[in-house]
Amino acid sequence: MATRDSRTPFVGGNWKMNLTRAGAAELARATAAAAAGRAVECVVFPPFVYLGDARAVESRDLRVGGQDCSAETHGAFTGQISASMLRDSGCTHVLIGHSERRHGLGEDDALLARKIARALDAGLVPVLCVGETLSERERGEADAVIESQLCGSLTGHSENALASLVVAYEPVWAIGTGRTATPSDATAAHATARKTLGRLYSGRFAERTRIIYGGSVNARNAAELFASEEIDGGLVGGASLVAADFAAIIEAAARR
Numbered sequence: 001m002a003t004r005d006s007r008t009p010f011v012g013g014n015w016k017m018n019l020t021r022a023g024a025a026e027l028a029r030a031t032a033a034a035a036a037g038r039a040v041e042c043v044v045f046p047p048f049v050y051l052g053d054a055r056a057v058e059s060r061d062l063r064v065g066g067q068d069c070s071a072e073t074h075g076a077f078t079g080q081i082s083a084s085m086l087r088d089s090g091c092t093h094v095l096i097g098h099s100e101r102r103h104g105l106g107e108d109d110a111l112l113a114r115k116i117a118r119a120l121d122a123g124l125v126p127v128l129c130v131g132e133t134l135s136e137r138e139r140g141e142a143d144a145v146i147e148s149q150l151c152g153s154l155t156g157h158s159e160n161a162l163a164s165l166v167v168a169y170e171p172v173w174a175i176g177t178g179r180t181a182t183p184s185d186a187t188a189a190h191a192t193a194r195k196t197l198g199r200l201y202s203g204r205f206a207e208r209t210r211i212i213y214g215g216s217v218n219a220r221n222a223a224e225l226f227a228s229e230e231i232d233g234g235l236v237g238g239a240s241l242v243a244a245d246f247a248a249i250i251e252a253a254a255r256r
């Protein structure tokens with residue numbers, strides 16, 4: 001059976017709708033330098049229009065991913081970007097179901113399951129985001145939300161097809177708020193997610209799948225979060241825009 005040691009730490013920088021073209025290129029260069037030689041899978045998720053600028057940085061240690069992909073393959077879908085276009089542009093990963101899309105744009109699990117299919121068809125690693133809102137947590141529904149989002153978004157996908165899957169637990173109330181889940185709350189949520197993957201697929205699959213935490217991760221709290229056996233890295237928003245902070249987070253993941 002796989003153990004935590006067999007799961008390479010993963011650190012993602014979700015740049016969201018920030019930066020300029022020059023700023024994106026500079027941040028990608030600094031991040032590539034920070035990731036160099038680290039035993040960490042490090043991926044930045046720039047705005048679509050800056051993918052090429054991030055990709056232009058020559059680095060074996062920094063991957064680039066899309067913040068979303070279409071559930072369709074091609075055609076009359078104005079403003080959408082397909083998974084195969086991301087792959088063609090040098091992406092290796094794609095975020096699926098970020099809360100700013102689930103809650104901000106009303107994306108549901110059925111749509112996300114189709115996006116995962118497109119990502120897998122294109123050879124991209126899907127980074128599936130799940131997490132409860134504050135009111136769901138206060139009603140004691142956090143575990144049920146994590147389970148139902150995982151079950152709903154993974155519907156129709158086999159264990160083999162999902163071999164590369166990364167799950168990001170991002171409690172909505174912790175995103176961009178400066179309020180981080182405590183290591184023990186995050187650990188409990190990750191254990192729920194891992195148990196759900198085991199129930200849906202197999203214990204082996206659950207043990208080898210990386211589950212990362214997102215929500216106000218910063219240079220000060222990263223090491224404590226990543227010390228948990230259940231937390232395989234982080235998906236970082238605001239702090240990924242500050243090169244020195246993101247470098248410290250990568251280092252914390254490398255040392256866990």
Ligand code: 13P
Binds near residue numbers: 098174
């Ligand atoms: P913050 O790190 O800014 O809270 O954002 C987390 C996030 O949404 C990463 O996808």
